[in-house]
Amino acid sequence: MSFLELTEPWGKPAKNVFFPTSSDVQQNAAPVISRTTQPIVTGASVIALKFADGVMIAADNLASYGSLARFFDVERLTKVGNNTIVGIGGDVSDYQHLQRILEDLEIKESNYGDGYALQPSHIHEYLSRVFYARRNKMDPYWNQAIVAGVDGSQKEPFVAFADLRGNTYTAPAIATGFAIHLALPLMRKVTDDDRWKTLSKERARATIDDCIRVLYYRDGRSLNKFSVATITADGIDFQTNQSVSSEWAFAEKQYGYGTQEV
Secondary structure (H helix, E strand, O other): OOHHHHHHHHOOOOHHHHOOOHHHHHHHOOOOOOOOOOOOEEEOOEEEEEEOOEEEEEEEOOEEEOOEEEEOOOOOEEEEOOOEEEEEEEEHHHHHHHHHHHHHHHHHHHHOOOOOOOOHHHHHHHHHHHHHHHHHOOOOOOEEEEEEEEEOOOOEEEEEEEEOOOOEEEOOEEEOOOHHHHOHHHHHHHHOOOHHHHOOHHHHHHHHHHHHHHHHHHOOOOOOEEEEEEEEOOEEEEEEEEEOOOOOHHHOOOOOOOOOOO
């Protein structure tokens, strides 16, 4: 007989107080509540613009671990329904969870079997409410999202924004992340004042390529490998493993710090 068994009759605490089993720990432990206080692995910018026949949206394939360019094949554009693409920047793990939420929404709608299809405006409204609900719980999804597609029976081009606070807006050209400063002015040159209504698909793609190139030059969290989706009344043309050329010859005579011979 052990010493603890001998002392229990004398009014000593039970042995499981000193040596609790795993079941005792699970039963008595308080639930652990955790919050993500900052994003860890992040995707950079998403850009989208309207053109005469539809919408074009693009995002590069880089996911950065802090300041380290870590993953080079991360897809950040998600097809939802028949005529909608959702592009998301920010925390990659939160993005993956949002993907599952949107997949569940799509399955739920298809199970009704009424022939009704989700429209981009509906998906954007739903996603913005998801963001706002988590923000109210002080546990936000650390993301910014662009919803792009052709909306309604008239197949009108639709581009809208939503972020972790539940903020929303629509515009002919929208960007997230650092592209707000670098790429958005380039897109506004071809879309503002209703110029997007006469913008050709080829010119829109050239603008997207220029924006990706500028981001690759100027944003340390961007990559020149990207995916681009074109949504028109005819459907979605989803292109992956796209790339833009870069020219670094202008930096041949640029010198950094330290001892150098010129």
